[in-house]
Structures are given as structure tokens and as C-alpha cells.
Amino acid sequence: MLGFRQTDRLRREFEALTLGHLDGLYGAALRLTRNERDAEDLVQDAMLRAYRFFDKFERGTNVRAWLFKILTNTFINKYRRRVKEREVVDAAASEGLHPQMISSPHAQQAPGPEELVVDQLLSDNVLKAIDELPIDFRMVVMLADLQDFSYKEIADVLDCPVGTVMSRLFRGRRMLQKQLHAYAVEQGIIAAPSAAHEEDAKVLELKRHVR
Amino acid sequence: MSAETQSASLEAVDCTEAQALVGPFVDGELSHDDAGSLSAHLASCATCAVTLKRQEQLKQAVRSASTVTAPAHLRSKILAAIAAEAPPARTSGISGWRLSPARWSFEGLSPRAVAFSAAALGMAAWFAFGGLTHPVVDKLLRRSALHTVIDDGIALHSRTLPLDYTASDVGLVQHWLEGNLHFGVHLPRFAQHADAPQPTLLGVRLSTLHARPAAMIQYAVAEDHGRRVSLLVVDDPEPELVGPARRVEGRDVFVSRAHGYNVATWRRDEIVYSLISDLDEGDVLALVRAAEQR
Ligand SMILES: [Zn+2]
Numbered sequence: 001m002l003g004f005r006q007t008d009r010l011r012r013e014f015e016a017l018t019l020g021h022l023d024g025l026y027g028a029a030l031r032l033t034r035n036e037r038d039a040e041d042l043v044q045d046a047m048l049r050a051y052r053f054f055d056k057f058e059r060g061t062n063v064r065a066w067l068f069k070i071l072t073n074t075f076i077n078k079y080r081r082r083v084k085e086r087e088v089v090d091a092a093a094s095e096g097l098h099p100q101m102i103s104s105p106h107a108q109q110a111p112g113p114e115e116l117v118v119d120q121l122l123s124d125n126v127l128k129a130i131d132e133l134p135i136d137f138r139m140v141v142m143l144a145d146l147q148d149f150s151y152k153e154i155a156d157v158l159d160c161p162v163g164t165v166m167s168r169l170f171r172g173r174r175m176l177q178k179q180l181h182a183y184a185v186e187q188g189i190i191a192a193p194s195a196a197h198e199e200d201a202k203v204l205e206l207k208r209h210v211r
Numbered sequence: 212m213s214a215e216t217q218s219a220s221l222e223a224v225d226c227t228e229a230q231a232l233v234g235p236f237v238d239g240e241l242s243h244d245d246a247g248s249l250s251a252h253l254a255s256c257a258t259c260a261v262t263l264k265r266q267e268q269l270k271q272a273v274r275s276a277s278t279v280t281a282p283a284h285l286r287s288k289i290l291a292a293i294a295a296e297a298p299p300a301r302t303s304g305i306s307g308w309r310l311s312p313a314r315w316s317f318e319g320l321s322p323r324a325v326a327f328s329a330a331a332l333g334m335a336a337w338f339a340f341g342g343l344t345h346p347v348v349d350k351l352l353r354r355s356a357l358h359t360v361i362d363d364g365i366a367l368h369s370r371t372l373p374l375d376y377t378a379s380d381v382g383l384v385q386h387w388l389e390g391n392l393h394f395g396v397h398l399p400r401f402a403q404h405a406d407a408p409q410p411t412l413l414g415v416r417l418s419t420l421h422a423r424p425a426a427m428i429q430y431a432v433a434e435d436h437g438r439r440v441s442l443l444v445v446d447d448p449e450p451e452l453v454g455p456a457r458r459v460e461g462r463d464v465f466v467s468r469a470h471g472y473n474v475a476t477w478r479r480d481e482i483v484y485s486l487i488s489d490l491d492e493g494d495v496l497a498l499v500r501a502a503e504q505r
Binding site for chain 1: 234235239266269270272281282288293417
């Protein structure tokens, strides 16, 4: 058993290494659980687990990736069931989207009105769209875009090949685009199927101010 | 002049390949050569260049939308949990030590320093009536405290999150709030008014907005096709509410329209109240009047 002094030193070391990542962990937890209460619980659980396994952490390696691995594992094992029903629906809905991995680029990316939509939407739309992503896609988007992890780090965190990270990211972002585009149409920021998207951009700019 | 001939050493990529490379490029994952090949393609292909721009925007939007600060009390909760996790020798003197059952601890909150100043409302003269619609002012206010409250309030309102306490009786909810919040909330009893919608109390959800405890009180307006009204209550000594205001029952009420909702925000001492609804502006103001009438 560790003596008091040793325990104290260990605890201080742990705190010094990990507390700086709390905002990032909480931000990720918020997107995983989609509510503040569960997010707090999840972060606390993950931090406590990390502390319990701190002797397993190899000093000098990537502590942030290690913490996020614990966070995502904790989420999958413990919290995922809470939102299970919704995820089933999500998965079913996403089947329809199944973006072909780059089969016919021009058909998908002809400059349409969706091109510059993101700027016009407000951050709660973006959050809503992220939260609607099926969990596997949400995780990679969040790790890549919000946490700025490299593909290799994401692969380590999620225990999957880098190729899987890339294809999930590709598909996840495409779903996000589609969803944001749908919001923009819904809110009348852009007209549904439109021809001259430059005209749209102007109208849209006007609408935004005229509101 | 095609890009390929300019840089013979680089492998030329077609649109299909370019589309696959754009994401990794934005993520900083491409090798120097691949990035060069892609750049060469983008220089001569407007379609793929637009895809790149779109991806950059999306990445930026995801980042800025979901960047948050962990609530201050979470840090202290974690520190306490870790301390409690230490071996028995450490905790023998205080066995049975537990985390406080209260949802929030408030060590992190700053002392109330800034009082609300109603004098800072010079801009009010710009608008007799008509809401926050001037684009210039809208831009100026974009980052202000008021907009933060409004945006966060709308985000909460539009999500219909589960309630922590369900009751339709004002007294019961007021009592529950007193037990669960460290600040006093004045839960309105909407005075009966012929011209104001009559909201039915549904319950309350506790929340945090930028590390500050908040309560979201939910109402339904039955006679108006099941519309919802939320009253967001935040203990927020800091932000000065700035913008064109209306005088309602002796309070400065800031009326704003955003994301399809009408929002009326006002302050009572150090507590900010924000009424959010898809009811029209007149009805929202009537509700504020009914709420604040003494
Ligand atoms: Zn191209």
C-alpha cells in the first residue's frame, strides 16, 4: 500500500497532467451524451477511472489521447444504453444517407446552394446537426474537428484502423452537410432546390439582416 | 495552362481523388506531395476548390459551435472524488466522507460585483418600436452578454430536454426550486389578462449556462395550438444587458427575435429572466407584463 506522502505525490501528478484537459473532455462528453448532467457524470466517472489506472499510464506518452480513450470507453460501456433507443432510430435514418465513398464526385458536389450555407447557420443548428449524427460518426467528427486529434490518435482512442477513421469522418461530415442544408432550407435561409446559387447567396445575406 | 505540366514531379489527381483528399488536407493529414498534388488540382478545378472551402467552413463551424468550458463545480467535484479515492490511511479521520449531495457547489462563482445599469441604453433612441433588427447594431451586439443569454436560451428551449421536476402548481415548483437552487427565483404567477395568453406550468429543468446555474421553467400555452413557452432563469451578476429596451412594469425588457423565436429578457436584481417562445412579440410582452405585475 502506498504511504500518505506517495499517495499525495501521485495525486498531485495526476491533477497536474489531467486537469488542463477538463474543458476538452467536458465538450466531448456533452456531444456524446447530449445533455449537461450526463456529461458531467461521464467526465467525473472517466477522471476517476483514469486516476484508478494511473499506474498503467506510461509517463511521457500522450495523456490527452489516453484520457479520451477512457472517456469514450466509459461512455460506450456505461452511458450508451441510456440513449440506446434514439441511436437505433439514428442508425436506421442514416442508412438512407449512406454516402457512397467518392463514387461519382461530380454528381454529389456540383456547386449547389448548400455550398456556403454553414456560415449562415447559427451555432445551435450546428450543434443539433452534430447531435443527430449516429454515435460512431459523431465520435470521429468530434475527435477530429473539436479536439484536433490526428487520424492516428483517433484510431488509438477508438481502437480501430486509420482507414475506418477516415471513412467515418468522410461520411460523418457528409451527413452533417446534408443536415445543415436541410436546416437552411427549413428556415428559409435558402430556397429548396435552386439554380443560381450566387443569387441565393445575395438574397440570403439580405434575409439575414432584414429578419 | 494545366496544373499538371507546371509540376511534373507531382502526381496528377483527378476529381475523384481530389474529393477524397480534401478532408485529410483540411485535417492536416496529407503528405507534402499529396498536398502539392491536391493544390495543383484545386488551382484548375473550381468545383473541388468549393468543396475545400466548404470543408474548412464546416470544420470551423463544428469547432466554434461545440467549444465549451467545463462548469467550475465539475472541477471541484472531481478533485473531491479523487481525494476520497485515496487509501484508507488518508481518509481514516474522515471516514464516510462523501460528495455533497447537492447538485452544485459554487466555489468557482465570482462575487457579485457588477450591478445592472439601466443607463447604458443610449441606443434605445434608435428604435422607437420594432425590435433588434438593425443590422449594424445586431452585429455589435452579436457577442454581447445579452445575445449569449438569448442564444443559449433558444438552444435549450428548442431541444425539449426532459424535466427534472414536473408540476403544474406554481407553489410546488417554487418550493422545489428553493431546495435546488442557491439563488432566489421569483416564479411568476401570470396574472389573468384577457389580452395575454394563459400559460400552464409544466415543470422545470436545472441547467448550467457558461458555468452558471440556471433553471428552465417550461409552460404550455394550450389555447394557442400547444405552443411552448420557456422561462430561463440565470444567476448572472456579470453581463450588463445592453440594447434597445422597452419599459414594462418598471423593468427594462429587451425584446429580440432570433432563430424564429421571440425572446424577452429582463433583469431582476442579479437574476436574469428570459422568456422564449414562438408566440408573437405582442403576446410575449403581454406575458412579461403578466409575470411582473405586482
Ligand atoms: Zn476537381
